[in-house]
Amino acid sequence: xxxxxxxxxxxxxxxxxxxxxxxxxxxxxxxxxxxxxxxxxxxxxxxxxxxxxxxxxxxxxxxxxxxxxxxxxxxxxxxxxxxxxxxxxxxxxxxxxxxxxxxxxxxxxxxxxxxxxxxxxxxxxxxxxxxxxxxxxxxxxxxxxxxxxxxxxxxxxxxxxxxxxxxxxxxxxxxxxxxxxxxxxxxxxxxxxxxxxxxxxxxxxxxxxxxxxxxxxxxxxxxxxxxxxxxxxxxxxxxxxxxxxxxxxxxxxxxxxxxxxxxxxxxxxxxxxxxxxxxxxxxxxxxxxxxxxxxxxxxxxxxxxxxxxxxxxxxxxxxxxxxxxxxxxxxxxxxxxxxxxxxxxxxxxxxxxxxxxxxxxxxxxxxxxxxxxx
Amino acid sequence: xxxxxxxxxxxxxxxxxxxxxxxxxxxxxxxxxxxxxxxxxxxxxxxxxxxxxxxxxxxxxxxxxxxxxxxxxxxxxxxxxxxxxxxxxxxxxxxxxxxxxxxxxxxxxxxxxxxxxxxxxxxxxxxxxxxxxxxxxxxxxxxxxxxxxxxxxxxxxxxxxxxxxxxxxxxxxxxxxxxxxxxxxxxxxxxxxxxxxxxxxxxxxxxxxxxxxxxxxxxxxxxxxxxxxxxxxxxxxxxxxxxxxxxxxxxxxxxxxxxxxxxxxxxxxxxxxxxxxxxxxxxxxxxxxxxxxxxxxxxxxxxxxxxxxxxxxxxxxxxxxxxxxxxxxxxxxxxxxxxxxxxxxxxxxxxxxxxxxxxxxxxxxxxxxxxxxxxxxxxxxxxxxxxxxxxxxxxxxxxxxxxxxxxxxxxxxxxxxxxxxxxxxxxxxxxxxxxxxxxxxxxxxxxxxxxxxxxxxxxxxxxxxxxxxxxxxx
Numbered sequence: 127x128x129x130x131x132x133x134x135x136x137x138x139x140x141x142x143x144x145x146x147x148x149x150x151x152x153x154x155x156x157x158x159x160x161x162x163x164x165x166x167x168x169x170x171x172x173x174x175x176x177x178x179x180x181x182x183x184x185x186x187x188x189x190x191x192x193x194x195x196x197x198x199x200x201x202x203x204x205x206x207x208x209x210x211x212x213x214x215x216x217x218x219x220x221x222x223x224x225x226x227x228x229x230x231x232x233x234x235x236x237x238x239x240x241x242x243x244x245x246x247x248x249x250x251x252x253x254x255x256x257x258x259x260x261x262x263x264x265x266x267x268x269x270x271x272x273x274x275x276x277x278x279x280x281x282x283x284x285x286x287x288x289x290x291x292x293x294x295x296x297x298x299x300x301x302x303x304x305x306x307x308x309x310x311x312x313x314x315x316x317x318x319x320x321x322x323x324x325x326x327x328x329x330x331x332x333x334x335x336x337x338x339x340x341x342x343x344x345x346x347x348x349x350x351x352x353x354x355x356x357x358x359x360x361x362x363x364x365x366x367x368x369x370x371x372x373x374x375x376x377x378x379x380x381x382x383x384x385x386x387x388x389x390x391x392x393x394x395x396x397x398x399x400x401x402x403x404x405x406x407x408x409x410x411x412x413x414x415x416x417x418x419x420x421x422x423x424x425x426x427x428x429x430x431x432x433x434x435x436x437x438x439x440x441x442x443x444x445x446x447x448x449x450x451x452x453x454x455x456x457x458x459x460x461x462x463x464x465x466x467x468x469x470x471x472x473x474x475x476x477x478x479x480x481x482x483x484x485x486x487x488x489x490x491x492x493x494x495x496x497x498x499x500x
Numbered sequence: 501x502x503x504x505x506x507x508x509x510x511x512x513x514x515x516x517x518x519x520x521x522x523x524x525x526x527x528x529x530x531x532x533x534x535x536x537x538x539x540x541x542x543x544x545x546x547x548x549x550x551x552x553x554x555x556x557x558x559x560x561x562x563x564x565x566x567x568x569x570x571x572x573x574x575x576x577x578x579x580x581x582x583x584x585x586x587x588x589x590x591x592x593x594x595x596x597x598x599x600x601x602x603x604x605x606x607x608x609x610x611x612x613x614x615x616x617x618x619x620x621x622x623x624x625x626x627x628x629x630x631x632x633x634x635x636x637x638x639x640x641x642x643x644x645x646x647x648x649x650x651x652x653x654x655x656x657x658x659x660x661x662x663x664x665x666x667x668x669x670x671x672x673x674x675x676x677x678x679x680x681x682x683x684x685x686x687x688x689x690x691x692x693x694x695x696x697x698x699x700x701x702x703x704x705x706x707x708x709x710x711x712x713x714x715x716x717x718x719x720x721x722x723x724x725x726x727x728x729x730x731x732x733x734x735x736x737x738x739x740x741x742x743x744x745x746x747x748x749x750x751x752x753x754x755x756x757x758x759x760x761x762x763x764x765x766x767x768x769x770x771x772x773x774x775x776x777x778x779x780x781x782x783x784x785x786x787x788x789x790x791x792x793x794x795x796x797x798x799x800x801x802x803x804x805x806x807x808x809x810x811x812x813x814x815x816x817x818x819x820x821x822x823x824x825x826x827x828x829x830x831x832x833x834x835x836x837x838x839x840x841x842x843x844x845x846x847x848x849x850x851x852x853x854x855x856x857x858x859x860x861x862x863x864x865x866x867x868x869x870x871x872x873x874x875x876x877x878x879x880x881x882x883x884x885x886x887x888x889x890x891x892x893x894x895x896x897x898x899x900x901x902x903x904x905x906x907x908x909x910x911x912x913x914x915x916x917x918x919x920x921x922x923x924x925x926x927x928x929x930x931x932x933x934x935x936x937x938x939x940x941x942x943x944x945x946x947x948x949x950x951x952x953x954x955x956x957x958x959x960x961x962x963x964x965x966x967x968x969x970x971x972x973x974x
Binding site for chain 2: 276294366390402409421422
């Protein structure tokens with residue numbers, strides 16, 4: 127009989143990598159399987175924003191904890207992901223946006239996010255790069271960004287140091303229940319594990335199907351673009367009331383423009399094509415907020431996938447009816463909250479009481495329209 | 501330039517312009533787009549408007565003839581436009597004098613030419629060091645000499661062409677420094693002799709250079725370019741038959757300009773953008789789209805021709821362009837199969853007759869892996885992001901196994917050139933450790949195809965007109 131690992135994690139993004147890391151540090155013998163290199167899908171190509179002002183209200187307590195984790199990544203991850211902690215501003219340019227912003231900021235504040243509504247003039251003091259056109263802004267001191275493309279490099283080193291058996295470029299074709307364990311059919315042969323975590327981002331849906339669970343996951347195809355390196359034009363993370371802009375300048379000078387404008391693509395093919403009108407629309411929004419950006423040139427645009435459940439809340443917890451099997455993913459603003467939520471799942475698997483509740487998928491398996499508690 | 505047509509051709513060099521002309525002759529409505537103010541591509545570049553032209557130069561003769569044919573045709577030429585986005589449909593977006601313009605057609609021909617390859621050495625980023633192809637732009641388009649005392653170095657036929665161009669324009673060539681030796685040239689000679697006119701031209705260059713007593717250092721490479729803030733000295737080093745240094749640097753030349761090139765790399769960005777199947781073919785310059793005999797890629801409606809689809813030189817590019825023009829006419833339903841095959845047959849034959857010359861010429865310019873392997877750890881590979889070789893080796897040690905991962909680990913290729921300058925060499929460095937170029941792959945194709953200014957792209961707009969999508973859930 128071949129070696130049996132205590133835990134097998136399928137999917138090497140920020141969720142899978144974090145579960146694997148904390149489970150291994152908790153004493154488990156862990157194997158991680160990733161079809162490509164670590165953190166090269168959503169976890170490596172997202173905008174890196176660590177903001178409360180685009181986070182779902184129900185996730186604010188988690189995101190606050192996760193923000194603290196990102197800010198201290200050097201301590202627990204041990205490797206640099208280029209995290210910058212700074213102020214964040216969510217702008218309203220029209221009365222309708224001001225109303226939306228005030229309402230949303232209020233809800234997020236109730237959930238614990240320290241967001242204040244400030245005047246346009248005050249916003250310009252906080253961010254001198256702003257145009258004078260904002261009526262009001264949501265100001266949050268808990269904001270910032272990471273350098274998403276460094277995520278894989280950082281986690282890879284940390285996982286190896288933690289003794290995780292790392293299988294990159296190792297696609298999994300299926301999982302079967304077998305004598306109280308799971309048999310994972312990989313391109314490198316069948317691997318056996320006692321417990322299993324499915325952490326495949328938008329691929330959670332086909333992964334759950336291996337175990338007979340049908341959970342529809344919507345795939346969002348988010349467009350992003352980046353400027354060449356330019357002289358400093360901003361010092362905060364800037365968004366707008368409805369969440370369709372994220373803008374920040376990295377220490378090396380490039381400005382990343384995101385916000386979730388949709389590109390063409392799907393789960394099978396990834397982000398296939400960027401739509402020029404939407405790139406231009408997103409850029410107009412960015413330049414409307416930070417006028418000095420007009421003088422820059424676009425160096426590159428790309429697309430990253432984002433997973434969304436029916437209620438747009440996470441799928442994180444034990445699988446109903448299948449002992450020792452778990453799912454972890456589909457967290458809205460998943461990069462921001464990922465390390466904390468995935469660590470909670472690791473604690474659950476290690477039989478420790480998680481500090482905050484998980485998000486089991488039982489609620490999503492009820493027939494459509496039967497009502498959810500989320 | 502909004503609107504519809506039957507065929508869009510991107511790139512008005514020998515390949516693209518001929519494809520456009522042939523397709524137009526068969527009744528297609530053709531839009532031909534190029535970034536330059538006029539057709540001709542790199543090889544038949546026209547002098548910048550307003551500058552005197554030497555009508556007797558061969559590239560001017562061929563280029564002027566092509567420009568005249570285009571002028572007399574009903575091809576819709578849209579020059580001075582920088583294509584930045586190509587999406588399915590096909591829709592091409594370009595920045596022109598009036599901002600962003602889009603045009604659509606069911607068929608697209610990519611004829612985007614090649615980029616130059618410089619295998620890095622210490623000091624290659626000093627002002628005063630430029631590529632051989634850049635030197636031809638200065639000489640042909642701007643009628644400007646690269647410097648007062650010029651060293652011309654690297655490999656392949658461009659060496660003699662650039663050196664002769666400088667001499668003809670009244671400049672001084674301190675030396676030609678050729679990685680190849682007389683033996684390699686002699687080996688290529690029989691194939692080169694298959695095109696007597698071009699061989700004679702090459703001999704003409706050689707004679708012109710000999711009459712000026714320009715020293716030629718065969719089997720030498722550049723050990724370093726040195727100077728305070730700009731090029732002052734070039735240090736030469738003997739190389740072996742694989743292009744790797746094989747002794748201590750022996751010669752130092754005083755020079756204020758070094759024109760250096762180690763061949764060309766196909767600019768296959770559009771076929772990569774569409775995820776067409778590609779093959780690694782060192783003789784053709786690197787990664788090239790897999791084509792049928794007529795220029796069709798694996799993506800329906802997308803054709804690729806000229807040096808951007810694999811290095812063969814100008815004459816095969818012209819013929820390949822004509823063949824692709826016929827294929828486009830056939831695919832558009834304007835040319836019956838029999839007529840298409842009949843028209844294509846003699847062109848295919850002609851191109852075959854040029855193959856020996858094209859291969860010999862491309863062979864002299866192919867990447868020399870030993871030359872790349874010999875790059876020192878501190879030498880900058882990615883000049884946009886200042887990534888030295890040591891960081892690429894460190895990325896391999898940290899687990900990078902393909903070029904996209906290498907990019908994430910190091911920022912190599914993330915700058916304004918998006919890896920057009922460094923990509924081939926960076927991939928070769930990684931491939932030497934991983935095992936093969938196929939294993940490390942190529943950088944994912946993404947827009948913009950060239951950097952574009954936000955100001956020009958966004959134009960004037962009203963905030964209320966930005967089509968902002970619905971808010972995300974709270």
